[in-house]
Amino acid sequence: MNETTPKRRDFTSLWDRPGFLIRRLHQIHVALFLEECSEFNITPVQFGVLTVLYDRETLDQVTIANQIGADRNTVADVIRRLERRGLLERPVSVADKRAKLARITDEGHAFVEAVQPRMIEAQRRFTQPLEREEYDILMKLLRNLMQENNEASRAPMRPGVLQHDA
Amino acid sequence: MNETTPKRRDFTSLWDRPGFLIRRLHQIHVALFLEECSEFNITPVQFGVLTVLYDRETLDQVTIANQIGADRNTVADVIRRLERRGLLERPVSVADKRAKLARITDEGHAFVEAVQPRMIEAQRRFTQPLEREEYDILMKLLRNLMQENNEASRAPMRPGVLQHDA
DNA sequence: GCATAATAGGTAGTATACTACGTAATTTTC
DNA sequence: GAAAATTACGTAGTATACTACCTATTATGC
Numbered sequence: 001m002n003e004t005t006p007k008r009r010d011f012t013s014l015w016d017r018p019g020f021l022i023r024r025l026h027q028i029h030v031a032l033f034l035e036e037c038s039e040f041n042i043t044p045v046q047f048g049v050l051t052v053l054y055d056r057e058t059l060d061q062v063t064i065a066n067q068i069g070a071d072r073n074t075v076a077d078v079i080r081r082l083e084r085r086g087l088l089e090r091p092v093s094v095a096d097k098r099a100k101l102a103r104i105t106d107e108g109h110a111f112v113e114a115v116q117p118r119m120i121e122a123q124r125r126f127t128q129p130l131e132r133e134e135y136d137i138l139m140k141l142l143r144n145l146m147q148e149n150n151e152a153s154r155a156p157m158r159p160g161v162l163q164h165d166a
Numbered sequence: 167m168n169e170t171t172p173k174r175r176d177f178t179s180l181w182d183r184p185g186f187l188i189r190r191l192h193q194i195h196v197a198l199f200l201e202e203c204s205e206f207n208i209t210p211v212q213f214g215v216l217t218v219l220y221d222r223e224t225l226d227q228v229t230i231a232n233q234i235g236a237d238r239n240t241v242a243d244v245i246r247r248l249e250r251r252g253l254l255e256r257p258v259s260v261a262d263k264r265a266k267l268a269r270i271t272d273e274g275h276a277f278v279e280a281v282q283p284r285m286i287e288a289q290r291r292f293t294q295p296l297e298r299e300e301y302d303i304l305m306k307l308l309r310n311l312m313q314e315n316n317e318a319s320r321a322p323m324r325p326g327v328l329q330h331d332a
Numbered sequence: 333g334c335a336t337a338a339t340a341g342g343t344a345g346t347a348t349a350c351t352a353c354g355t356a357a358t359t360t361t362c
Numbered sequence: 363g364a365a366a367a368t369t370a371c372g373t374a375g376t377a378t379a380c381t382a383c384c385t386a387t388t389a390t391g392c
Contacts, residue, residue, distance in 0.1 A: 019195040026192040029185040129314035148295035
């Protein structure tokens with residue numbers, strides 16, 4: 001190995017640190033998302049919560065957190081904001097009096113459908129520089145990293161957890 | 167195209183949204199970094215600022231923000247915390263009385279050298295699931311996305327900006 | 333040279349993402 | 363069936379990352 005051969009993983013400069021690139025790309029994606037959805041005043045995480053509830057109708061906070069891989073307290077904040085806007089309701093579970101559920105409203109349903117195209121456009125713009133093949137490879141690598149490191153985060157995703165009843 | 171052929175870019179489910187994967191990976195990397203560096207009580211962004219100042223000695227807030235691609239106000243917060251710990255000093259620029267500089271202290275210098283191995287270990291653990299070739303491809307794709315979308319963020323990176331004098 | 337622009341920084345407010353701690357309800361263990 | 367452990371949620375505090383608005387200083391245009 002001569003001096004022009006790149007070392008396998010040299011994290012010296014910022015641009016050689018995967019964590020740095022990921023932070024920056026997260027920042028960029030959020031900016032693109034907010035710009036595309038500016039007329040709806042919605043954030044990526046808020047839309048993630050709404051997406052889950054669009055499919056599942058009614059869930060408790062912990063299940064939502066597990067579904068999107070976010071912290072329980074973060075989800076509580078997000079839900080509070082979405083409730084304030086009338087996109088969610090928060091009935092108390094009959095089966096478990098500890099659990100405060102989140103249920104998407106009709107308004108929330110319509111909202112998701114209205115925002116969906118703009119969310120898709122944000123994803124499209126974000127990945128526009130890539131060829132189809134590159135895109136597929138990137139997604140495969142990101143999913144791999146995500147699954148293998150799932151437990152490393154304090155808010156691991158738990159897709160299997162069942163929903164509460166009302 | 168039959169029904170088993172994947173569409174080119176279908177963002178329906180969370181796992182098919184690049185922005186979602188990036189958010190999750192950012193979360194995971196931060197968790198790994200904090201765990202590895204727990205004895206030093208330092209965050210990725212704080213270490214990023216220190217890394218820049220380790221190389222450049224003294225910079226104003228805007229230049230630091232441009233270097234790491236972070237918001238000016240965020241950098242101001244980060245600098246305040248690092249100053250509180252004695253890792254930075256904040257002299258006022260002689261050339262420009264508006265500019266408040268950040269200069270790394272001897273303690274800050276030693277701190278960077280002490281933390282470096284743990285930062286590297288965090289990056290290594292984060293990317294451990296990938297083969298060498300996969301790693302190289304991932305970094306290339308991430309850098310490509312970052313450069314092509316640089317202006318999309320409100321805090322674009324400006325590596326070329328010159329540093330202030332003291 | 334002087335009015336205007338742009339720039340550097342500060343403050344305050346919001347959103348995401350955590351930690352730590354506390355309470356109430358449920359489940360487990362014996 | 364009662365004590366202990368777990369779970370669901372809440373509050374408060376911190377860090378990153380923005381926006382919006384403000385002042386002070388510097389640069390520009392005429």
